[in-house]
Amino acid sequence: MRSRRSVRDYSERTVSEESLERITGAGLLAPSGADRLPFTFVIVRDGETKEMIRTLSEAADVVFHENLAGEVGDWMKARKISTDKPFLTQAPALLVVAGDTRMPYWQESTWISIAYMALAIEAEGLASVTYTPTKTDFLNELLDIPIDFIPQVILPIGCPKEKLEPKDARPEGKVFLEKYGAE
Amino acid sequence: MRSRRSVRDYSERTVSEESLERITGAGLLAPSGADRLPFTFVIVRDGETKEMIRTLSEAADVVFHENLAGEVGDWMKARKISTDKPFLTQAPALLVVAGDTRMPYWQESTWISIAYMALAIEAEGLASVTYTPTKTDFLNELLDIPIDFIPQVILPIGCPKEKLEPKDARPEGKVFLEKYGAE
Numbered sequence: 227m228r229s230r231r232s233v234r235d236y237s238e239r240t241v242s243e244e245s246l247e248r249i250t251g252a253g254l255l256a257p258s259g260a261d262r263l264p265f266t267f268v269i270v271r272d273g274e275t276k277e278m279i280r281t282l283s284e285a286a287d288v289v290f291h292e293n294l295a296g297e298v299g300d301w302m303k304a305r306k307i308s309t310d311k312p313f314l315t316q317a318p319a320l321l322v323v324a325g326d327t328r329m330p331y332w333q334e335s336t337w338i339s340i341a342y343m344a345l346a347i348e349a350e351g352l353a354s355v356t357y358t359p360t361k362t363d364f365l366n367e368l369l370d371i372p373i374d375f376i377p378q379v380i381l382p383i384g385c386p387k388e389k390l391e392p393k394d395a396r397p398e399g400k401v402f403l404e405k406y407g408a409e
Numbered sequence: 410m411r412s413r414r415s416v417r418d419y420s421e422r423t424v425s426e427e428s429l430e431r432i433t434g435a436g437l438l439a440p441s442g443a444d445r446l447p448f449t450f451v452i453v454r455d456g457e458t459k460e461m462i463r464t465l466s467e468a469a470d471v472v473f474h475e476n477l478a479g480e481v482g483d484w485m486k487a488r489k490i491s492t493d494k495p496f497l498t499q500a501p502a503l504l505v506v507a508g509d510t511r512m513p514y515w516q517e518s519t520w521i522s523i524a525y526m527a528l529a530i531e532a533e534g535l536a537s538v539t540y541t542p543t544k545t546d547f548l549n550e551l552l553d554i555p556i557d558f559i560p561q562v563i564l565p566i567g568c569p570k571e572k573l574e575p576k577d578a579r580p581e582g583k584v585f586l587e588k589y590g591a592e
Contacts, residue, residue: 227438227525254578255410257527257539260481267584275587298443298513330481331541334520334561338539341524342410344440356440356521358514371589378517395437401450404458406554 228392230345233353234307236316236384245350246319249383252346253323256339259331265339265378268369270320278368279322279380280314283359287311290360313355317382321354322365324375336378343381353386412575413528416536417490419499419567428533429502432566435529436506439522442514448522448561451552453503461551462505462563463497466542470494473543496538500565504537505548507558519561526564536569 250267258264270276287309294302302308314320321343325336340356347354359365362377371377402408433450441447453459470492477485485491497503504526508519523539530537542548545560554560585591 227435227529230438230440232440250584251578251580252410254580254583255413255576256524257413257415260484262481263579263583265583266589268589269584269586272587298445301443333516334523334539334541337517337520338524338527340517341439341521342528344521345525345528346410356517358517369588375589393438395434396446397434397437400437400446400448401433401452403452404455405552406449406451406558 227345230348231353231390231393232355233386233390234313234355235387236313236353236382237387239385240318241352241383245352246383249321249343249346249350253339253343256335256342258335258338259329262326262329262335264326264329264332265336266324266326266371266375268322268324268371270322270369271318275368276315276320279320279365280311282364282368283311283314283380284309286359286361286364311357313357313382314380317384319383321381321383322369322377323379323381324365324371324377326375328374333378340379340381347381347383352383354381354383356381410528413531414536414573414576415538416569416573417496417538418570419496419536419565420570422568423501424535424566428535429566432504432526432529432533436522436526439518439525441518441521442512445509445512445518447509447512447515448519449507449509449554449558451505451507451554453505453552454501458551459498459503462503462548463494465547465551466494466497466563467492469542469544469547494540496540496565497563500567502566504564504566505552505560506562506564507548507554507560509558511557516561523562523564530564530566535566537564537566539564
């Protein structure tokens with residue numbers, strides 16, 4: 227958890243089938259509402275499909291970025307996070323995770339599963355970033371995902387170009403005892 | 410991930426401050442939308458407050474359980490999961506996690522953080538269950554949590570009365586290559 231960092235810049239090294247299996251295997255260990263496992267995973271390695279996903283994600287994000295303001299906008303600008311998403315074609319694999327809207331607590335359960343996979347990716351010595359385009363219905367169409375499922379994230383999976391420093395927890399003003407505001 | 414099981418039956422053993430600090434510390438390491446950490450944690454150990462939380466949670470769940478049907482209803486009945494929530498008073502600590510609705514991707518980020526804490530609880534040799542009452546606004550009132558925050562989960566934290574078997578991943582029909590439906 228401490229060493230896992232969000233990575234937007236990947237080397238050209240490939241990712242093994244075995245790593246991908248262990249990563250998706252971890253996602254399937256997540257607890258879920260009524261144990262329904264309300265999610266589906268599609269692994270994309272095909273270059274043309276990745277190009278399509280990148281083009282359509284960048285197009286979807288244009289409006290979002292035009293309307294960015296305040297602290298979040300400043301944070302994104304400082305990190306040069308723009309509508310440009312090179313990691314979607316750079317990473318050797320994209321893992322698209324979609325939640326099954328027919329199930330109870332489907333979104334909550336799907337994000338627990340995504341967290342498990344983000345940690346499994348780190349355990350493989352690989353890296354990722356939890357990227358969600360502003361619109362996701364193009365993924366249903368492109369990957370034949372039934373409309374009952376809403377894509378929640380595209381996890382690029384690859385080797386980081388450079389190793390980032392582990393991060394520190396910042397507990398200030400986040401943890402309270404008995405009542406909000408009491409430390 | 411494999412050994413972590415959802416536990417609804419706790420022993421009377423207490424939970425140390427240090428364990429709780431490491432658990433909430435893990436939650437603060439979660440990646441979040443624009444790195445906003447859009448959540449707040451309230452640890453409840455007070456017996457009367459736990460009683461109130463249990464009473465109000467059980468009341469909130471009555472309507473939900475009355476309307477249960479189909480597979481999910483059967484699953485819950487088979488596991489004797491009812492509106493009765495003894496773990497809310499039995500566990501020595503309750504960790505209430507609320508998401509800050511003003512932040513981008515607040516719910517997604519909050520559930521990554523909850524997953525991190527569920528795993529940290531396991532790493533402490535403790536157990537939990539991701540329990541969300543059908544209504545949660547009573548928690549805002551009871552714990553002084555500002556209305557910008559929506560409570561997402563009550564994690565009971567304690568020692569399991571009995572150790573459950575590790576679980577197996579069930580990959581059937583969940584992981585696809587290139588397109589949904591293709592294995």
